[in-house]
Structures are given as C-alpha cells and as structure tokens.
C-alpha cells in the first residue's frame with residue numbers, strides 16, 4: 001500500500017516537473033507575443049501560416065524572405081495603427097510608415113494591436129502582383 005502511494009506521488013511529481021519544463025520552453029517560443037502569424041516570402045508570393053489575429057490583442061507578424069531578391073511589405077493598415085518593426089536588434093516604431101523592405105534571407109517581426117475585425121491586406125511595392133492578407137477575427141466569429 002505504502003509503495004503504491006509513494007509511486008503515485010513520484011509520478012505526479014514528474015508530471016508537474018515536465019509541465020514546468022515544457023511549459024517554459026513553450027513560453028520562450030511564444031515570447032514574441034501571444035498572437036502570431038508567419039508570412040513566408042517564397043517564389044514571389046506571400047505564404048501566410050497561422051490563421052487569424054483577434055482584434056484588441058497584441059499581435060506579431062513574423063516576415064521571412066526566402067527569395068534571392070529584395071521584397072516589400074506594404075500595407076494601408078500601417079497608416080492607422082502604431083507598429084513596431086524589429087529587425088536584427090533594432091526596433092522602429094510609430095504610426096504612418098508605408099512599409100518595410102526585406103533583403104534576401106532577412107527576417108523581421110512586426111507588432112501591433114489590430115483595432116477592429118476585418119482584413120489586414122499587404123502587398124509588395126517592388127513586384128505589383130504580390131499580394132496577401134491576414135484576417136482579423138475574434139475567436140468564434142464566423
């Protein structure tokens with residue numbers, strides 16, 4: 001009887017310990033912000049990975065350029081929200097930027113709080129047929 005009980009306690013200890021270990025690793029991965037979408041630029045197209053962003057919640061868009069040419073990321077949305085653009089240790093912030101340019105292999109993070117539901121549309125100012133969008137939707141909204 002006594003042994004079984006001790007095993008159970010030991011087992012639950014490991015369960016809790018692993019929760020902390022993996023919980024910690026997880027929070028490091030998501031330290032960029034609770035809501036996150038990745039946009040990969042590949043073959044002159046935007047690939048959006050991650051779904052929707054809810055209004056009113058801090059959001060991060062991680063942009064990565066896998067092409068061998070420079071691309072742009074321009075959005076009319078930047079005119080109406082405060083954005084933070086993080087790139088290689090430097091952060092640019094403010095309202096009213098037109099967009100950003102990414103050289104090959106470059107990765108940047110764009111942070112903002114979506115003010116309302118709708119569409120966050122973006123395009124490349126260098127290649128006019130490159131377009132993409134991320135939906136801004138509350139969880140459970142149809």
Ligand SMILES: [Cu+2]
Nearest residue numbers: 071072124127
């Ligand atoms: Cu482009």
